[in-house]
Amino acid sequence: MNQRLQAFSSWLQQQHSSFALITSSANVFYFSGFWCDPHERLLALLVFPEGEPVLVCPQMEVPRARRAGWEDTVIGYDDSTDPWEEIHRHLQRRNINATIIAVEKHHLSFARFERLSALFPNAQWQDAEEKLRQLRLMKDEEEMKRLRQAAELADRAIEIGVSAIRPGVTELELVAVIEYELKKLGVEGMSFPTTVLTGARTADPHGVPGAATVAPGDFVLFDLGVIVDGYCSDITRTVVCRMASDEQRLIYDTVRRAQQAAIDACRPQIAMGEIDRAARSVIEQAGYGPYFPHRVGHGLGIDIHEYPSLHSTNHEPLVAGMVFTIEPGIYVPAIGGVRIEDDVAVTASGVEVLTSFSKDLIIV
DSSP states (O other): OOHHHHHHHHHHHHTTOSEEEEOOHHHHHHHHSOOOOOTTSOOEEEEOSSSOOEEEEEGGGHHHHHHTTOOSEEEEEOTTSOHHHHHHHHHHHTTOOOSEEEEOTTTSOHHHHHHHHHHSTTOEEEEOHHHHHHHHHSOOHHHHHHHHHHHHHHHHHHHHHHHTOOTTOBHHHHHHHHHHHHHHTTOOEESSOOEEEEGGGGGSTTOOOOSOBOOTTOEEEEEEOEEETTEEOOEEEEEESSOOOHHHHHHHHHHHHHHHHHHHHOOTTSBHHHHHHHHHHHHHHTTOGGGOOSOSEEEOSSSSSEEEEEOTTOOOBOOTTOEEEEOOEEEETTTEEEEOBEEEEEOSSSEEEOOOSOOSOOBO
16 A cells, blocks of 8 residues: 555544545545546545555456556446445445545535445545645655646747747637647646637636637737646746737736745745735735736646635645645736746745746737
């Protein structure tokens, strides 16, 4: 059993849990090294206070699980088999009396909860998500290696996108160029749907690329990430096509200074809310406070958004090994928006910035 599973099993023992049923693909991957999107089928990991864990997956995925390095028991099932009955029989063979079951309460669907409740009507329920967040919070050296590689490819993706800008090109054409060139480099997948926005559309923090074309004087915003061996990067850069107005320059300079203030504030034991406030104060002092509507950053790892959340009222301290984004923005309707986002890792003395594409105002 690997160290991650050992730590979780020890926690289950302390909590007097009978077993844990882990059903999110990300947490199954964290413990097993096996990534699977099962669609509507059940993917689960049974973890016990003592004894070997058990992977539950569709039969057609069993060979991939073995190739990923899973050496313990696998319950493989086909489409005519009820996996819940298979789980029940396995627990009976191990003489496990399910009195307390730990689950991911935000992931386990009501339908699956009903199945478990029917099989174990006298069981009590326990939320394992906080412990799982704690385990995944500090990245080890192998995780950092993957995150750095993902960040390098994100930098390359921005370079590709910026180089492809020209008046008349559409947002979706720029998305296509970026993803095509990354595929040629061997990138298997993006962390999330690649975002390219232009003109006033950049004022929408979560805008969706479409047929809008780049015109001289437009902001062009790129927000994207790359997955490397299961780990995500996330970067945003904003550039200008051909010419920048004085207000565009002011907005850009304000966001850049805000982002740097937040990065400079990162060090172990500082409250996460201080990172948000460091960026927000710069933007407020420049008069753009109402145009910064979101937190300054989010955790990053197997999931593109994971713990921690860097919002202004989070009083928890930074700890070495945490990885998250720092991404302040200003979004002014009719003018456009600027966001600058980097991936950072907390070190023993400060912070390591993983993404490195230039943050100078680029006019293409």
